[in-house]
Amino acid sequence: MSGPGPVKCVVWDIDNTLLAGVYLEAGDRPPPADPVLAGVLAELGGRGILQALASKNPPAAAEHTAAVTGWEFAAAECGWGRKSDALARIASALGIGVDTLAFVDDDPVERAEVAAALPQVMVLTPAEAAEASGWPEFSPPVVTAEARRRGQLYAERQRRQAAQRTFGGTRDEFLRSVGTDVTIARAVPADLPRLQELAVRTRQFNSAAGSAWPAGETAPGWFAGLLADPATDLLTVRLRDSFGDDGLVGGCVVARDDPMAWTVRLLMMSCRAMGRGVAEALLAWLTRRAASRGARTLRVPCTIDERNVPLRLALAGAGFRAAGPAPAGPASADFGRDLAGPLPALAGWVHPDPVAPLAGPGPEPA
Amino acid sequence: MSTAADATAGELRAILAALTGRDEMLAIPAGTSLFGEAVALDSLSGTLLLREIQQRFGVDVAGEDLNLDALATLGTLAEFVAARREPAG
Numbered sequence: 001m002s003g004p005g006p007v008k009c010v011v012w013d014i015d016n017t018l019l020a021g022v023y024l025e026a027g028d029r030p031p032p033a034d035p036v037l038a039g040v041l042a043e044l045g046g047r048g049i050l051q052a053l054a055s056k057n058p059p060a061a062a063e064h065t066a067a068v069t070g071w072e073f074a075a076a077e078c079g080w081g082r083k084s085d086a087l088a089r090i091a092s093a094l095g096i097g098v099d100t101l102a103f104v105d106d107d108p109v110e111r112a113e114v115a116a117a118l119p120q121v122m123v124l125t126p127a128e129a130a131e132a133s134g135w136p137e138f139s140p141p142v143v144t145a146e147a148r149r150r151g152q153l154y155a156e157r158q159r160r161q162a163a164q165r166t167f168g169g170t171r172d173e174f175l176r177s178v179g180t181d182v183t184i185a186r187a188v189p190a191d192l193p194r195l196q197e198l199a200v201r202t203r204q205f206n207s208a209a210g211s212a213w214p215a216g217e218t219a220p221g222w223f224a225g226l227l228a229d230p231a232t233d234l235l236t237v238r239l240r241d242s243f244g245d246d247g248l249v250g251g252c253v254v255a256r257d258d259p260m261a262w263t264v265r266l267l268m269m270s271c272r273a274m275g276r277g278v279a280e281a282l283l284a285w286l287t288r289r290a291a292s293r294g295a296r297t298l299r300v301p302c303t304i305d306e307r308n309v310p311l312r313l314a315l316a317g318a319g320f321r322a323a324g325p326a327p328a329g330p331a332s333a334d335f336g337r338d339l340a341g342p343l344p345a346l347a348g349w350v351h352p353d354p355v356a357p358l359a360g361p362g363p364e365p366a
Numbered sequence: 367m368s369t370a371a372d373a374t375a376g377e378l379r380a381i382l383a384a385l386t387g388r389d390e391m392l393a394i395p396a397g398t399s400l401f402g403e404a405v406a407l408d409s410l411s412g413t414l415l416l417r418e419i420q421q422r423f424g425v426d427v428a429g430e431d432l433n434l435d436a437l438a439t440l441g442t443l444a445e446f447v448a449a450r451r452e453p454a455g
Binding site: 166167171312 | 386387388401403404406407408409410411412413416428429432433434435437
């Protein structure tokens with residue numbers, strides 16, 4: 001029952017789980033929320049854990065459940081197919097791994113089906129779920145404002161994706177049309193909790209596969225040290241557009257010990273910023289900044305595994321290369337690029353933060 | 367391009383059109399850069415493309431190609447996939 005890592009999304013059954021009764025059997029007066037589980041839902045949601053529904057019911061049951069629990073669910077799968085398929089679709093829609101899901105259902109047949117088809121999922125009875133808020137898998141180490149708003153941000157994301165599907169133009173035209181705004185700035189102490197959270201939670205876009213700091217050191221200690229190091233830039237990336245403000249979605253650690261060869265010791269980004277030009281903007285900006293300050297090469301050492309392919313795609317698109325064949329398992333690869341010659345284009349919506357300007361001599365890259 | 371790569375390129379165009387919602391993907395030449403302006407493959411659309419290629423053709427591009435050189439153009443990707451895909455049937 002104990003999952004290997006933190007749970008990012010709880011997928012709830014509706015009948016006799018989140019509702020105290022069966023939706024379709026209740027006629028004109030659908031059942032109220034189960035008070036205990038509704039409380040667990042709100043507690044876990046407040047910690048930034050996403051909440052979703054998977055139910056053998058018409059979609060109206062999900063709307064009713066949202067109304068009686070007062071919760072905006074990040075995803076809802078209503079239908080009569082297999083629950084394991086519903087869970088896989090939810091993970092895909094939210095851009096998270098199936099191994100970060102927990103599933104709560106009163107029906108032992110449904111629990112067994114999901115446990116057999118998706119052994120990575122933590123499967124719980126309602127009674128177990130009632131206790132779950134005390135378990136470490138449901139207790140993220142830091143809970144930031146961004147995390148508490150996560151459910152709302154996913155809802156904004158669904159509206160944005162719907163708009164993009166009907167837009168018709170190129171990706172850049174879409175990003176410009178929705179007022180995409182990426183701000184890159186030097187981190188300040190108030191940013192550290194969110195940077196630590198990104199360092200621990202992100203996998204698809206994390207150059208260190210979640211372990212950037214040396215063994216024996218903690219994330220807070222490591223980040224605090226970087227903030228004070230004059231040869232290191234600790235940078236934040238913020239994102240917003242007309243659909244909403246995503247806040248601090250990414251960060252990176254750039255070591256300038258060798259002025260000719262800058263090294264990105266950590267590059268990380270929330271998966272909800274993927275597809276919105278942020279990773280591409282950050283890499284373009286980093287190469288331009290390093291080049292404008294006289295560096296000849298920019299290195300991005302990475303721990304490669306099957307989950308951070310999105311990071312490799314962004315590196316490939318920005319002209320970074322590593323020597324050697326693709327490793328079979330998790331392994332390190334030293335990506336880098338020469339800063340002579342053409343650099344990746346910087347989109348017009350990217351700008352350094354005028355309030356917290358970057359330290360160091362020389363102009364910002366244009 | 368070989369005939370097999372030609373056929374694969376057609377299937378890849380259809381995948382790109384479905385992923386991006388843009389019908390003009392159906393007509394891009396084999397030499398079109400996938401990271402360039404026309405297709406603008408990024409970390410999200412690229413991941414979806416590689417996932418679709420793995421499911422449909424049984425080819426793990428990211429597992430074999432560290433630098434993702436296969437993604438240079440539509441033609442290079444078609445050649446890479448055509449040389450490795452499981453026989454249809």
